[in-house]
């Protein structure tokens with residue numbers, strides 16, 4: 263793999279210590295989130311986590327995503343939420359978990375703030 267000038271580590275997990283650190287904090291917080299979801303009597307499955315830049319571009323053209331998604335930086339995940347085995351399609355069902363997510367780190371944002379209820383991400387700065 264070519265390691266040229268790289269202002270940002272777009273999803274790679276080799277070489278940028280600060281990015282790797284924030285990616286691992288993100289992963290640890292996702293594990294706390296899932297534990298919390300389960301403690302409240304819900305279950306969840308993984309939707310999309312890491313997204314390739316190529317896929318992000320396709321989504322952007324389709325109008326179903328943005329080109330510079332935090333999914334491309336391993337700092338966003340979509341979770342499918344279930345209660346008693348029933349898939350909850352309403353993004354608002356994620357609200358208590360979105361609130362919990364944002365309490366874990368000041369950089370955390372719940373996608374419900376921008377009409378994407380099953381999306382959880384960690385931003386760069388506060």
Ligand SMILES: [Zn+2]
Nearest residue numbers: 338339340381
């Ligand atoms: Zn997402």
